[in-house]
Amino acid sequence: MIRCIKCEQVHAITKSGVVHGRQRYYCKDCRIYFSLPESDPSPSPSHTGPHHSATILDIARALNISKSTVSRALQGHKDIKEETRAAVLEMASRLDYQPNLLAKSLVRSKTFTIGIIVPEFMNYFFPTVIIGAQEIASAAGYTVMICQSQESVATEIANTRALLASRVDGVLISMTRETEDFDHFRVFGRHGIPVVFFNRVCETIESSRVYVNDYEGAFSAVEHLIEKGYRRIAHLGGPPNLQLSQNRLNGYSDALKRHGLPLQPELIVRYDLQPENARLCAARLLDLPQRPDAIFCLNDPAAIQALLLAKERGINVPGDLGLVGFSDDPISSIIDPHLTTVRQPVGDMGKIAMQILLEQVEKGIGNYVPEHKTLPTHLVVRESSSGPTGHPR
Amino acid sequence: MIRCIKCEQVHAITKSGVVHGRQRYYCKDCRIYFSLPESDPSPSPSHTGPHHSATILDIARALNISKSTVSRALQGHKDIKEETRAAVLEMASRLDYQPNLLAKSLVRSKTFTIGIIVPEFMNYFFPTVIIGAQEIASAAGYTVMICQSQESVATEIANTRALLASRVDGVLISMTRETEDFDHFRVFGRHGIPVVFFNRVCETIESSRVYVNDYEGAFSAVEHLIEKGYRRIAHLGGPPNLQLSQNRLNGYSDALKRHGLPLQPELIVRYDLQPENARLCAARLLDLPQRPDAIFCLNDPAAIQALLLAKERGINVPGDLGLVGFSDDPISSIIDPHLTTVRQPVGDMGKIAMQILLEQVEKGIGNYVPEHKTLPTHLVVRESSSGPTGHPR
DNA sequence: GTGAAAGCGCTAACAT
DNA sequence: ATGTTAGCGCTTTCAC
Numbered sequence: 001m002i003r004c005i006k007c008e009q010v011h012a013i014t015k016s017g018v019v020h021g022r023q024r025y026y027c028k029d030c031r032i033y034f035s036l037p038e039s040d041p042s043p044s045p046s047h048t049g050p051h052h053s054a055t056i057l058d059i060a061r062a063l064n065i066s067k068s069t070v071s072r073a074l075q076g077h078k079d080i081k082e083e084t085r086a087a088v089l090e091m092a093s094r095l096d097y098q099p100n101l102l103a104k105s106l107v108r109s110k111t112f113t114i115g116i117i118v119p120e121f122m123n124y125f126f127p128t129v130i131i132g133a134q135e136i137a138s139a140a141g142y143t144v145m146i147c148q149s150q151e152s153v154a155t156e157i158a159n160t161r162a163l164l165a166s167r168v169d170g171v172l173i174s175m176t177r178e179t180e181d182f183d184h185f186r187v188f189g190r191h192g193i194p195v196v197f198f199n200r201v202c203e204t205i206e207s208s209r210v211y212v213n214d215y216e217g218a219f220s221a222v223e224h225l226i227e228k229g230y231r232r233i234a235h236l237g238g239p240p241n242l243q244l245s246q247n248r249l250n251g252y253s254d255a256l257k258r259h260g261l262p263l264q265p266e267l268i269v270r271y272d273l274q275p276e277n278a279r280l281c282a283a284r285l286l287d288l289p290q291r292p293d294a295i296f297c298l299n300d301p302a303a304i305q306a307l308l309l310a311k312e313r314g315i316n317v318p319g320d321l322g323l324v325g326f327s328d329d330p331i332s333s334i335i336d337p338h339l340t341t342v343r344q345p346v347g348d349m350g351k352i353a354m355q356i357l358l359e360q361v362e363k364g365i366g367n368y369v370p371e372h373k374t375l376p377t378h379l380v381v382r383e384s385s386s387g388p389t390g391h392p393r
Numbered sequence: 394m395i396r397c398i399k400c401e402q403v404h405a406i407t408k409s410g411v412v413h414g415r416q417r418y419y420c421k422d423c424r425i426y427f428s429l430p431e432s433d434p435s436p437s438p439s440h441t442g443p444h445h446s447a448t449i450l451d452i453a454r455a456l457n458i459s460k461s462t463v464s465r466a467l468q469g470h471k472d473i474k475e476e477t478r479a480a481v482l483e484m485a486s487r488l489d490y491q492p493n494l495l496a497k498s499l500v501r502s503k504t505f506t507i508g509i510i511v512p513e514f515m516n517y518f519f520p521t522v523i524i525g526a527q528e529i530a531s532a533a534g535y536t537v538m539i540c541q542s543q544e545s546v547a548t549e550i551a552n553t554r555a556l557l558a559s560r561v562d563g564v565l566i567s568m569t570r571e572t573e574d575f576d577h578f579r580v581f582g583r584h585g586i587p588v589v590f591f592n593r594v595c596e597t598i599e600s601s602r603v604y605v606n607d608y609e610g611a612f613s614a615v616e617h618l619i620e621k622g623y624r625r626i627a628h629l630g631g632p633p634n635l636q637l638s639q640n641r642l643n644g645y646s647d648a649l650k651r652h653g654l655p656l657q658p659e660l661i662v663r664y665d666l667q668p669e670n671a672r673l674c675a676a677r678l679l680d681l682p683q684r685p686d687a688i689f690c691l692n693d694p695a696a697i698q699a700l701l702l703a704k705e706r707g708i709n710v711p712g713d714l715g716l717v718g719f720s721d722d723p724i725s726s727i728i729d730p731h732l733t734t735v736r737q738p739v740g741d742m743g744k745i746a747m748q749i750l751l752e753q754v755e756k757g758i759g760n761y762v763p764e765h766k767t768l769p770t771h772l773v774v775r776e777s778s779s780g781p782t783g784h785p786r
Numbered sequence: 787g788t789g790a791a792a793g794c795g796c797t798a799a800c801a802t
Numbered sequence: 803a804t805g806t807t808a809g810c811g812c813t814t815t816c817a818c
Contacts, residue, residue, distance in 0.1 A: 053584050055811055066789045071813060079787055096583055101558040102499045103811035107794045111495070122521070127514045134541065143555050146539045148527065162536055165494040190489055191446050304727065334697065336729040448795055459805045464797060472803055496795035500810045 054095035062091050074099070105167065114144045114357065115163035115171040119151045119200070123301055124329040125346060126174070129198065132350025133172060140358050142169070151176045151273065157184045164191060170361040172353050174200045177273045180241045194360035194368075198353040200242050208360065208370045210353040214244045217342040217377030218251025221324045222296050224340070224379055226259045228387040230294035230322045234267040234285045236278065236306060238298040245270065245298060248326065252296055267292055275301055282306035286313065286321075293388050294322030300329035300341055307335060307384065319389040328380055337383035344377050447488035455484050467492070498560065507537045507750065508556035508564040512544045512593070516694055517722040518739060519567070522591065525743025526565060533751050535562070544569045544666065550577045557584060563754040565746055567593045570666045573634045587753035587761075591746040593635050601753065601763045603746040607637045610735040610770030611644025614717045615689050617733070617772055619652045621780040623687035623715045627660040627678045629671065629699060631691040638663065638691060641719065645689055660685055668694055675699035679706065679714075686781050687715030693722035693734055700728060700777065712782035721773055730776035737770050 056070040063070070065084070073080045073088035091097075105111040114137055118126040130146060137144050145168060149156035156176050163171055164187060171188055173195060182202050188195045189207070201209040225233050235252045238245035249268070256263055266288060271281040278297075282305055285292055297303035303325030310317050317323055317337055325332060325341040332339035352373055360368045449463040456463070458477070466473045466481035484490075498504040507530055511519040523539060530537050538561060542549035549569050556564055557580060564581055566588060575595050581588045582600070594602040618626050628645045631638035646656055659681060664674040671690075675698055678685055690696035696718030703710050710716055710730055718725060718734040725732035745766055753761045 057811075067812085068790080068814080069788055071811095072788085075813085081787060084787080096580065098554070098557045098580070098584065100499070100560060100811050102495050102504070102560055103794090104813075105794095106493070106495045106499055106796090106811085107813050109794070121514065122517075122524070124515075127520060131515070131541070138551075143538075143540075143559075145536075147536075148524070161491070164491045166536075167493060167495055187489065187491070191491065308727065331724055331727060334701065334724060335727055450795075460795090461797080461806080462804055465804085468797085474803060477803080493795050496810085497797075498810090499795085499812090500797050502810070 053100070054092075054097040055100070056097075058095055059088060059091045059097060062095070063087055109167070111167050111169055112142050113166065113168045114142050114354070114361075115147065115159075115166070115168040116144055117147045117149055117156060117159050117163070117171065117173045119149050119174060119176045121146075121148060124331070125199075125299075125327055128346040129174075129350035129353075132347035133354040134350075136351050136354040136358070142358065149176045151178065153179050153181075160184045160187065164188070164193070168193065170194045170196070170357045172357055173197050173202075175202060175242075176200075177239050177242065189365075192365040194357060194365055196353045196357040196360070198349055200244060203243060206370055208353075208356050208372065210349055210356065210373045210375070211244065212344040212349070212375045212377050214247035214377075215251040215254075217326060217344070217379070218248040218296065219255045220251075220377070220379045221326070221340075221342050222252050222255035223259070224381065225294045225296060225322050225324060225385055226255065226261065228318075228322060228385055230385075230388055231261065232264075232267070232290070232292045233261070233294045233296060233322075234269070234292035236281055236285065236295050236297040236302050237268060237270045239270060239272050248298060271298070271302060275305055278302040278305040279309055282309050286310065286315065291321075293320070294324075294385070297323065297325050300325035300327045300332050300339065303339055303341070303384075304329075304331060304335060307337075307339065316389070318384050318386045322386075322388065323384040333382065340382045340385035341380050342377045343380045345375050349375060446493070447485075447490040448493070449490075451488055452481060452484045452490060455488070456480055502560075504560050504562055505535050506559065506561045507535050507747070507754075508540065508552075508559070508561040509537055510540045510542055510549060510552050510556070510564065510566045512542050512567060512569045514539075514541060517724070518592075518692075518720055521739040522567075522743035522746075525740035526747040527743075529744050529747040529751070535751065542569045544571065546572050546574075553577045553580065557581070557586070561586065563587045563589070563750045565743075565750055566590050566595075568595060568635075569593075570632050570635065582758075585758040587750060587758055589746045589750040589753070591742055593637060596636055599763055601746075601749050601765065603742055603749065603766045603768070604637065605737040605742070605768045605770050607640035607770075608644040608647075610719060610737070610772070611641040611689065612648045613644075613770070613772045614719070614733075614735050615645050615648035616652070617774065618687045618689065618715050618717060618778055619648065619654065621711075621715060621778055623778075623781055624654065625657075625660070625683070625685045626654070626687045626689060626715075627662070627685035629674055629678065629688050629690040629695050630661060630663045632663060632665050641691060664691070664695060668698055671695040671698040672702055675702050679703065679708065684714075686713070687717075687778070690716065690718050693718035693720045693725050693732065696732055696734070696777075697722075697724060697728060700730075700732065709782070711777050711779045715779075715781065716777040726775065733775045733778035734773050735770045736773045738768050742768060 056067050060067045060070045069080065069084060070088050073085040074092065116130060116133060121127045134144050145163065145166060147159035147162065149159055153176055156179060170193060173185065182205050185195065185202060185205050196208040196210060198210040201211055222233060233256065235249060237249050240246065253263055269281040269284055271277045278301065285295060286309065295306055297306060303323050307317055307323055310321050315321050323339060325339050328341045328343035332341050356371050449460050453460045453463045462473065462477060463481050466478040467485065509523060509526060514520045527537050538556065538559060540552035540555065542552055546569055549572060563586060566578065575598050578588065578595060578598055589601040589603060591603040594604055615626060626649065628642060630642050633639065649656055662674040662677055664670045671694065678688060679702065688699055690699055696716055700710055700716055703714050708714050716732060718732050721734045721736035725734050749764050
């Protein structure tokens with residue numbers, strides 16, 4: 001019965017060769033080698049050692065049964081005697097046993113973890129998506145690992161690698177505003193890891209996608225402005241590499257066309273999704289020799305910047321300038337005047353994306369076809385678009 | 394007793410993994426791999442199986458070197474021949490090799506992962522803390538695992554277990570609004586995992602804490618209201634189990650006392666951090682027979698609810714009602730009138746908490762003393778507290 | 787119903 | 803400079 005010279009324990013000792021004629025030992029817990037000090041009655045049973053988390057082996061030894069039995073008892077395997085199971089469970093909680101997921105995942109090659117890559121989570125949109133996604137995931141027994149790319153492709157690539165290294169079972173992605181090369185996403189496919197893109201989707205990679213009907217949302221927003229009497233409607237759009245920018249722009253153009261309004265290039269500006277630049281772009285529109293009488297903005301954060309700028313300059317919204325956003329950010333119904341916006345089912349987007357992803361995870365790669373889900377939008381009319389002064393309708 | 398299929402010898406045979414469920418062998422002499430010819434007509438010999446990600450062994454075999462050499466080359470171990478390293482690196486990328494962190498973490502007993510438990514991330518506060526924390530963590534080579542307790546103790550306990558099972562190296566915690574029993578946090582200590590509480594800290598657990606000077610922030614806010622001429626100042630406070638509610642309440646009380654104003658119990662209400670209830674509590678104050686002429690609110694979300702309610706009822710802010718919040722949520726400078734608030738260094742809180750945590754992680758439990766860091770606050774005066782009508786000052 | 791042993795992919799102490 | 807070996811903590815055949 002050899003005791004470790006450091007942690008005073010017995011169970012983790014193995015022999016480890018003979019040096020100078022004396023038996024050497026190794027304590028697996030403390031990871032140290034030692035020989036027995038000639039004649040030393042070491043008492044001190046105090047629990048001083050480095051914190052060693054209990055393993056199934058500790059439980060097994062304490063109960064004088066085998067590892068496998070403990071493992072099976074813990075998993076609720078059915079052919080384990082009831083009293084054995086009870087004993088194991090009791091000992092597990094006595095030893096404060098916590099299963100080591102790393103080990104379990106390693107042997108099962110399944111982590112029950114889903115990775116999520118989002119560009120940011122300062123605005124209302126992504127946190128809300130994540131909450132929805134997390135709800136579905138945890139109900140199914142999965143945990144999520146959230147990565148922010150911070151709108152940087154380099155970080156996005158790093159995230160990709162981190163998730164791969166962590167062997168997540170599936171990934172939810174919304175790209176950065178600057179992602180134009182998609183090679184770093186392909187690695188998931190090569191490793192058999194299903195991917196679902198949402199909101200800022202990637203069209204060149206064969207995979208599932210969840211987004212809202214951006215075209216229709218934009219169309220209805222612009223049509224609404226026209227119906228309210230605005231005639232010189234600008235568009236504060238987003239970066240061209242994002243499909244949603246394109247779709248919203250198309251909705252804008254088509255609505256103008258449909259109502260016989262000219263499409264004027266100088267009324268279309270694009271910002272890179274940085275709030276400061278939304279402000280700058282809005283300024284460019286407001287500085288135009290012939291100012292627009294309304295702006296349809298890519299999203300609410302942009303619309304809010306435009307609104308604040310207009311207020312600063314004493315431009316009356318909606319009298320001198322109609323404004324419509326996209327997303328229904330909570331701020332929109334707080335700001336004065338309340339902002340008309342295209343509501344999208346943000347939480348649902350997260351839920352649905354996660355549902356699709358989990359299905360594919362469980363089916364296994366190659367056993368499913370990618371799904372493309374378009375969610376509906378809904379125009380929420382508030383004060384910021386109630387019509388130009390002198391054009392009540 | 395396995396014989397090489399080529400040289401018929403026994404001595405140079407080693408096992409070499411299992412492929413398609415069949416034991417593979419390797420003859421060191423002949424340097425060939427083989428399985429025992431069996432009477433089993435294995436169906437698909439093609440590489441159809443579930444995608445098998447390359448391992449260091451695959452690289453080793455492809456290059457005819459040993460696993461350890463590959464491992465060392467990949468780690469940048471210095472006594473590896475340059476050309477070997479180059480070959481390994483090249484082969485790694487040819488095989489699309491991705492290290493398996495699970496395995497690495499298992500053997501190193503270190504995951505380079507930090508867990509973060511926050512009650513929510515819908516409001517500005519927690520996302521901002523997380524961004525700060527993540528910045529520090531990733532600079533130090535750590536990834537973070539974010540859990541939301543959703544203000545539910547049950548979920549918080551589940552998060553605790555999940556992080557433990559994932560063997561995170563350290564944990565950052567801000568408790569739920571309802572956490573009153575702290576036993577579930579102690580498990581980290583028992584397992585040698587350092588914990589740093591931030592914002593909503595736990596006083597009964599020996600561990601590091603990072604928070605702002607709530608008392609002083611509250612004091613200065615209330616003093617400011619008094620100086621502006623408000624006299625019947627109410628407090629819309631938070632749940633009593635949160636230390637920060639207590640501290641802000643004390644700051645409020647002491648400021649009144651210092652200026653010879655009576656402390657009136659009916660002017661103190663507490664809400665449970667749900668926005669709807671902030672509104673309800675604000676209504677209770679506004680419905681008082683003798684209405685307060687100002688409210689110091691626990692945080693900005695509460696102040697915003699109060700402000701919206703006041704506007705709905707035609708109560709002029711700041712003329713009939715002064716309002717001060719806490720946090721400097723971006724909405725505060727968007728809402729009309731702009732909200733006076735106590736700014737706290739939110740991003741810094743995340744950074745500092747993470748810095749302290751990482752130091753403790755690297756030192757190892759027992760080799761450091763818990764740190765308590767109090768961050769300064771700063772009153773940002775805006776329109777919502779500019780003084781009651783007829784009391785300019 | 788339970789145990790023995792192999793092995794998931796990797797690192798590191800110990801040879802050589 | 804590289805190979806050998808023994809695990810990390812767990813699940814999972816395959817025996818008995």
